[in-house]
Amino acid sequence: MSDAAPPEHQRNDPILRVSPRPADINSNGHIFGGWVLAQMDIAGGIIASKICQGACATVAIEKMEFIAPILMRDIISVYGWLERRGRTSMAIRLEVIATRDRGDQQVKVTEGLFTFVALDENHRPRALPEG
Numbered sequence: 001m002s003d004a005a006p007p008e009h010q011r012n013d014p015i016l017r018v019s020p021r022p023a024d025i026n027s028n029g030h031i032f033g034g035w036v037l038a039q040m041d042i043a044g045g046i047i048a049s050k051i052c053q054g055a056c057a058t059v060a061i062e063k064m065e066f067i068a069p070i071l072m073r074d075i076i077s078v079y080g081w082l083e084r085r086g087r088t089s090m091a092i093r094l095e096v097i098a099t100r101d102r103g104d105q106q107v108k109v110t111e112g113l114f115t116f117v118a119l120d121e122n123h124r125p126r127a128l129p130e131g
Helices: 033-052
Strands: 016-018 056-061 075-085 089-100 105-118
Touching (some): 016 033, 033 089
Antiparallel strands (some): 089 105
């Protein structure tokens, strides 16, 4: 993968904004890590499919750590941008911000680097379109 210059990153337009449900809470009163991971994967897939102009699949997730818990009444926003672009794959940086206390507080809860590969009609890797 070659490095692509990342765009000026601003938290203006989240890729995904969602509020967890009671079923998403673990026994500690926090949101399941797998639920957060799924939301990030959905947001990354939105970006990746736009870049590859078609189907794609998640093939790797690099280091991801939970910085702060997500609480029941939080609204999470997932932000993302292209970090690297290769011949058939791309690395999408994803960052999750929780808004709590009726919007008075924003807390970065996690981030990760997700790698997606573009797929052809036979579900095999294909070259990314120019751009």
